[in-house]
Amino acid sequence: MLAIIESATVLGVDGQRVNVEVHCSAGLPGFTVVGLPDTSCKESRDRVRSAIISSRFQWPMKRITVNLAPSSVRKIGAGLDLAIAIGILTASGQITRQQSNNRAYFGELGLDGSIRKIPGIVSMVDAINSEEVIVAPEACEEASLIGGKKINTADDLAELVACLQRKKEFSSPAVKKYPQPLFDVDIADIKGQEIAKKALELSAAGGHNLLLVGPPGSGKSMLAKRLPTLLPEMAEKTALETTRIHSVAGHLHAGTGIVKSPPFRAPHHTMSSVALTGGGSSWIKPGEISAAHGGVLFLDEIAEFSTVVLDALRQPLEEGVIRISRSAGTVSMPANFILVGAMNPCPCGRTGTLQGCCCTEASKAKYVRRISGPLLDRFDLCIFILRPTPGELLSGASGETSLQIKERVLIARARAEKRGVRCNSDLPPADLKECAKLSPDGQKMIENALALGNLSARGADKIKAVALTLADLSDTDPPIQKELVALALQLRQESFQQNLEQAFLQRIPTVCI
Amino acid sequence: MPDHEFNLQQNSLNQAEPPDITSQAELPDIAYGIGVLGLEGMGPARLERLKSVAEFNERKFTAVWEFIIKKPTKQIAHIAGVKQETAGRWKQQANDANLEETYSEHSDLEISINPSLEMPASPSISEGKSASKDSSYPERLMNDPEPPLILFSRGVCSMSEIFSNYKTVGIVGTRNCSRYGADIAYSLGRQLCEAGIVVVSGLALGIDFASHSGSTEARQINSSTAPSVAIVGNGLDIVYPRRSKKLYEAVSGWGAVISEAPLHAVPQKWRFPSRNRIIAGLSDVLVVVESHLKGGSLITAEEAGARGKTILAVPGSIHSPASSGTNRLIADGCQPYLEIEDVFMALDFVKAGIDDSQQNIQQNIQQDESEASLSSQEQLVLDAFCWEAVSHQLLLQRTGIELEKLSYLLESLIQKGWVARRGIYMERVLNPHGK
Numbered sequence: 001m002l003a004i005i006e007s008a009t010v011l012g013v014d015g016q017r018v019n020v021e022v023h024c025s026a027g028l029p030g031f032t033v034v035g036l037p038d039t040s041c042k043e044s045r046d047r048v049r050s051a052i053i054s055s056r057f058q059w060p061m062k063r064i065t066v067n068l069a070p071s072s073v074r075k076i077g078a079g080l081d082l083a084i085a086i087g088i089l090t091a092s093g094q095i096t097r098q099q100s101n102n103r104a105y106f107g108e109l110g111l112d113g114s115i116r117k118i119p120g121i122v123s124m125v126d127a128i129n130s131e132e133v134i135v136a137p138e139a140c141e142e143a144s145l146i147g148g149k150k151i152n153t154a155d156d157l158a159e160l161v162a163c164l165q166r167k168k169e170f171s172s173p174a175v176k177k178y179p180q181p182l183f184d185v186d187i188a189d190i191k192g193q194e195i196a197k198k199a200l201e202l203s204a205a206g207g208h209n210l211l212l213v214g215p216p217g218s219g220k221s222m223l224a225k226r227l228p229t230l231l232p233e234m235a236e237k238t239a240l241e242t243t244r245i246h247s248v249a250g251h252l253h254a255g256t257g258i259v260k261s262p263p264f265r266a267p268h269h270t271m272s273s274v275a276l277t278g279g280g281s282s283w284i285k286p287g288e289i290s291a292a293h294g295g296v297l298f299l300d301e302i303a304e305f306s307t308v309v310l311d312a313l314r315q316p317l318e319e320g321v322i323r324i325s326r327s328a329g330t331v332s333m334p335a336n337f338i339l340v341g342a343m344n345p346c347p348c349g350r351t352g353t354l355q356g357c358c359c360t361e362a363s364k365a366k367y368v369r370r371i372s373g374p375l376l377d378r379f380d381l382c383i384f385i386l387r388p389t390p391g392e393l394l395s396g397a398s399g400e401t402s403l404q405i406k407e408r409v410l411i412a413r414a415r416a417e418k419r420g421v422r423c424n425s426d427l428p429p430a431d432l433k434e435c436a437k438l439s440p441d442g443q444k445m446i447e448n449a450l451a452l453g454n455l456s457a458r459g460a461d462k463i464k465a466v467a468l469t470l471a472d473l474s475d476t477d478p479p480i481q482k483e484l485v486a487l488a489l490q491l492r493q494e495s496f497q498q499n500l501e502q503a504f505l506q507r508i509p510t511v512c513i
Numbered sequence: 514m515p516d517h518e519f520n521l522q523q524n525s526l527n528q529a530e531p532p533d534i535t536s537q538a539e540l541p542d543i544a545y546g547i548g549v550l551g552l553e554g555m556g557p558a559r560l561e562r563l564k565s566v567a568e569f570n571e572r573k574f575t576a577v578w579e580f581i582i583k584k585p586t587k588q589i590a591h592i593a594g595v596k597q598e599t600a601g602r603w604k605q606q607a608n609d610a611n612l613e614e615t616y617s618e619h620s621d622l623e624i625s626i627n628p629s630l631e632m633p634a635s636p637s638i639s640e641g642k643s644a645s646k647d648s649s650y651p652e653r654l655m656n657d658p659e660p661p662l663i664l665f666s667r668g669v670c671s672m673s674e675i676f677s678n679y680k681t682v683g684i685v686g687t688r689n690c691s692r693y694g695a696d697i698a699y700s701l702g703r704q705l706c707e708a709g710i711v712v713v714s715g716l717a718l719g720i721d722f723a724s725h726s727g728s729t730e731a732r733q734i735n736s737s738t739a740p741s742v743a744i745v746g747n748g749l750d751i752v753y754p755r756r757s758k759k760l761y762e763a764v765s766g767w768g769a770v771i772s773e774a775p776l777h778a779v780p781q782k783w784r785f786p787s788r789n790r791i792i793a794g795l796s797d798v799l800v801v802v803e804s805h806l807k808g809g810s811l812i813t814a815e816e817a818g819a820r821g822k823t824i825l826a827v828p829g830s831i832h833s834p835a836s837s838g839t840n841r842l843i844a845d846g847c848q849p850y851l852e853i854e855d856v857f858m859a860l861d862f863v864k865a866g867i868d869d870s871q872q873n874i875q876q877n878i879q880q881d882e883s884e885a886s887l888s889s890q891e892q893l894v895l896d897a898f899c900w901e902a903v904s905h906q907l908l909l910q911r912t913g914i915e916l917e918k919l920s921y922l923l924e925s926l927i928q929k930g931w932v933a934r935r936g937i938y939m940e941r942v943l944n945p946h947g948k
Contacts (some may be wrong), residue, residue: 192906193906194906194909194916195905195906195909195916198916213937214937345936345937351936351937356689356805356834356835357689358689360688361688361718361754384904384905384936384937384938385906386904386906386907386937445924445925445928448928449924449928452928454927470917481917482921483917483918483920483921484917486917486920486921486923486924486925487916487917487920487921489920489924490905490920490923490924496936499718499756500690500692500695500718500719500722500723500935501718501722501726501756501757503933504695504699504722504723504726505726505759507726507730508726508729508730508733508759508763
């Protein structure tokens with residue numbers, strides 16, 4: 001007999017529907033699984049067999065063939081166990097087709113028949129056609145995040161079959177209330193540093209990438225960690241995408257519900273390129289940049305990251321997705337995040353302190369070269385931070401709180417939405433030109449900077465986006481005032497190679513023998 | 514009879530006594546000198562010790578060369594005060610060397626040997642030396658406590674032309690200088706050159722670079738200014754640091770670049786103290802523009818002091834690490850440099866009268882005019898710099914002007930050239946439109 005049971009597997013961060021076809025025929029007893037199962041999938045045989053026997057069902061002494069269709073897609077993980085088991089029971093006549101029909105089954109089976117949770121439920125539930133879904137009890141929450149499907153659960157295979165045969169009622173999973181996540185940090189914790197705080201505000205409002213440069217102890221990590229407190233809640237579409245990614249990566253913990261607040265990921269600089277961007281040999285797992293989708297990716301000690309890793313970031317920063325190619329095909333995963341980097345201005349770390357820098361020109365140049373060029377270009381904002389003075393640290397005066405700044409951020413974001421984008425940094429160049437009209441003085445400033453060689457043509461566009469965000473934050477319309485343009489100019493760093501000698505050589509142009 | 518009229522310029526062919534080995538008899542003694550200096554790690558101290566084996570020879574360098582080739586490494590090592598491996602390497606290199614070729618490579622350089630090298634076979638020789646017009650060895654170095662044995666020079670002017678006809682001022686300072694110091698070095702270099710004084714400095718980045726840039730600018734404006742001299746620690750065929758290439762060409766184009774090392778000598782750490790002492794020796798007055806608490810320029814100052822030269826140090830902000838060394842010099846009794854007249858006075862130099870005062874007035878007028886073009890708010894921001902490197906944040910606090918407005922003022926100051934961004938800081942620029 002033939003049975004077809006619906007289930008799903010994960011491809012990148014999306015679910016991929018799988019039809020589990022089970023065929024029992026006469027012949028030497030045997031059990032084969034075909035359809036490109038991966039190793040843990042292949043191990044299903046033993047798990048399913050023990051589970052069925054432990055649950056007091058009969059293991060059919062027939063030739064059993066399981067096909068996981070479509071057969072060109074690699075099947076990942078042990079989540080198809082349950083579907084295979086139900087398929088075998090159906091094909092051997094121990095359950096009728098009507099009883100097992102119209103449902104999708106997700107779960108791993110223990111040797112005692114218990115049904116267990118698997119990662120990626122959210123994406124999988126999204127990918128199937130049936131209206132009813134059977135999952136493990138711990139997975140109910142995750143499965144219910146996507147609306148529109150009926151979720152049912154059972155503790156083990158025996159109980160599940162009993163429910164299917166109407167001998168028992170399905171226990172209805174409790175609907176959980178998800179509390180609003182509270183931050184335990186606030187930007188008011190930081191004393192002084194108004195310019196850095198302004199930069200954070202800009203970054204939150206316009207989605208601009210931010211680079212913090214300063215000696216150790218100047219507060220770069222502290223500032224970066226407070227950026228999420230300024231970000232608005234994610235829009236539904238983004239929230240769902242992020243939830244799916246976190247589900248596949250296994251980051252969704254019990255009680256979180258849909259990920260609403262923007263994630264904050266801070267990978268260590270020893271992380272490999274694959275762990276950061278995503279990928280892997282057997283199955284393509286989302287990396288840190290996808291886990292940061294909709295939120296912030298913070299690279300502390302960015303100069304210590306290997307150049308290969310930093311180079312891999314360029315495409316996602318440009319496009320908002322990461323495309324990973326393998327011989328089997330290309331997978332595309334969302335990766336739209338705000339990049340925040342922190343670094344020292346020089347290897348000795350003493351620039352900006354009283355002792356002064358002791359690096360040679362050569363070692364300093366070598367150090368900053370790692371993020372010069374194309375990567376530095378991606379940062380719209382670059383702030384130099386110095387250690388706070390004792391006076392500042394001990395003063396009782398505190399600045400604005402995160403909530404106060406967030407109000408302005410929300411205003412700015414609302415203005416961006418009217419232009420049709422989530423935030424200003426997503427504006428395509430044509431629209432930017434249209435929306436970011438500068439005042440004549442402002443235009444002149446940019447032209448002067450271009451003429452002096454302090455700004456590149458590409459930089460000029462980035463400046464306009466930042467200036468537009470500044471205008472949005474103060475709730476004013478274009479034309480944008482010259483003061484805001486000036487601030488945007490100063491926040492942009494074209495290159496770290498600023499040597500004194502250049503300035504002098506310019507004064508003696510005609511040197512001849 | 515020994516020939517007393519030594520021509521110490523190229524091709525000295527005095528054959529008083531036949532050399533010990535007959536091969537390469539045409540090569541002058543200096544060729545052997547170049548060979549010896551070209552040995553790896555052969556510095557002035559070691560050469561001095563080796564000189565003792567040539568005590569009774571006329572051709573000193575030939576004797577040293579032969580010593581190295583023929584004698585056992587143990588003996589060489591003992592005399593020179595080096596390890597046997599080093600002596601072994603010398604022997605190896607000496608045996609492999611092609612003296613003729615190396616000598617001909619040096620043919621377009623001016624080579625000058627310290628006359629006191631020659632052991633007086635008779636007293637008249639040393640007298641003849643200082644009186645001889647052919648002597649190109651700078652007189653200032655003749656009574657030096659550690660004079661260089663050989664000097665190599667490349668440039669349009671010869672060493673005797675420069676050092677006999679002009680007064681000299683040495684300008685030294687740290688490579689890691691601030692804009693304040695660099696601007697002062699630049700201005701000093703320019704004014705000295707205009708006034709007809711030779712600027713002696715290295716070609717290192719920072720203060721040295723700035724001072725020679727200044728003297729080059731002076732030369733570009735008026736081609737009858739004094740020549741400049743750059744002292745380097747490596748061979749004259751190597752430009753180190755690379756960024757100084759243009760300056761190297763400029764200085765050799767109307768002055769001279771001088772080194773104690775033969776061609777192909779790479780810049781090595783141990784060569785720099787020797788270079789510094791040449792700067793100290795050749796300067797009548799030494800100006801230390803900026804230095805950290807520990808620095809090569811402080812050592813140069815010490816060397817100058819040991820030779821009885823006047824030293825001036827430029828004071829700076831007590832917050833600036835680059836001025837901590839120079840401020841400390843002043844605290845220890847060194848005379849501060851406040852204006853160009855301080856150098857003239859130390860030199861007993863009187864500048865050609867009338868033109869000079871007019872020029873000063875001219876300069877002041879120009880300075881006032883261009884400053885007058887700044888708005889009062891811009892002036893306020895400029896003053897808040899207090900002539901030290903400041904961060905954005907610090908200016909915000911000092912001026913109390915609101916961030917956006919301050920940014921606008923700063924940006925226009927930058928675009929007009931009054932302020933320069935340098936890495937983490939901004940610095941005020943001296944005289945951006947001045948002459």
